[in-house]
Ligand SMILES: NC(=O)C1=CN([C@@H]2O[C@H](COP(=O)(O)OP(=O)(O)OC[C@H]3O[C@@H](n4cnc5c(N)ncnc54)[C@H](OP(=O)(O)O)[C@@H]3O)[C@@H](O)[C@H]2O)C=CC1
């Protein structure tokens with residue numbers, strides 16, 4: 511079994527980003543700032559992800575401000591962050607409760623600050639698909655016979671679009687294709703899964719010597735579980751993301767890449 515370690519790649523990226531931050535501060539007097547807006551009932555898992563982003567920001571010198579809102583104050587907060595020149599990126603931490611506020615909240619983030627790249631007017635590439643492409647490129651994985659399981663907003667749908675845009679043929683599946691999935695997946699050389707359904711991908715669905723990227727992070731009683739079943743990890747022929755330190759750390763790194771890009775654009779617009 512070969513591991514696709516995101517943690518191993520992240521240190522190089524972090525060093526580059528810390529340098530960029532120093533330059534923005536020294537040469538342009540810009541203190542890159544990310545605002546995280548959450549609107550949900552108290553959730554430990556969400557708090558963990560928010561903390562990870564804060565810790566990463568601390569490490570590279572980016573200010574991270576967290577706003578906990580109610581359904582009534584959510585949009586007004588996003589609008590005031592849109593107006594605030596000291597803020598370069600605004601993300602709505604998902605899931606939002608109630609779920610029917612999600613679309614409106616994501617669309618309310620102005621294009622220049624939509625560093626999650628989730629709105630219909632997005633200018634930035636979304637973080638998790640970028641992270642997955644970095645991981646595959648970092649380990650020289652050939653992008654042939656690629657299958658994506660899950661067509662969600664954060665991972666599957668934007669990843670499919672990005673791969674197609676770069677000329678890669680992909681097959682993609684959601685819950686409606688569950689009955690053909692085992693047979694279809696066995697044809698894939700690279701499987702990227704992001705369903706949030708623990709254990710849906712079992713060893714018998716995966717071809718010999720395949721590459722498996724598991725981006726699933728379901729929470730079961732406080733324990734984070736991926737999409738691949740335990741028997742997959744017993745397969746010695748696979749190249750696969752570790753249970754921890756796979757896509758996750760690179761997702762955070764990719765988000766901050768967008769924050770720095772947004773801040774640099776502000777610096778450039780001031781010079782012109
Ligand atoms: N590691 C990381 O850095 C990150 C991980 N994540 C995780 O990635 C996962 C996906 O998130 P997100 O993109 O928001 O997706 P969503 O939760 O919005 O959607 C899930 C997708 O998976 C599909 N699906 C569900 N069950 C099956 C099944 N049995 N077989 C095939 N497809 C299925 C759904 O299909 P249908 O619509 O037909 O039900 C849907 O397209 C989550 O676990 C999330 O926590 C997200 C961001 C970052």
Ligand SMILES: Nc1nc(=O)c2c([nH]1)NC[C@@H]1CN(c3ccc(C(=O)N[C@@H](CCC(=O)O)C(=O)O)cc3)C=[N+]21
Pocket residue numbers: 558559562601602603604605626637638664727734753754755756757758759760761762
């Ligand atoms: N608007 C929005 N954008 C997101 O990008 C977004 C989101 N909402 N909601 C939740 C998901 C989930 N997500 C993860 C980030 C980091 C790790 C990560 O770094 N995980 C560590 C382990 C973390 C730990 O438990 O200590 C690892 O895989 O090794 C995982 C998952 C981003 N998400």
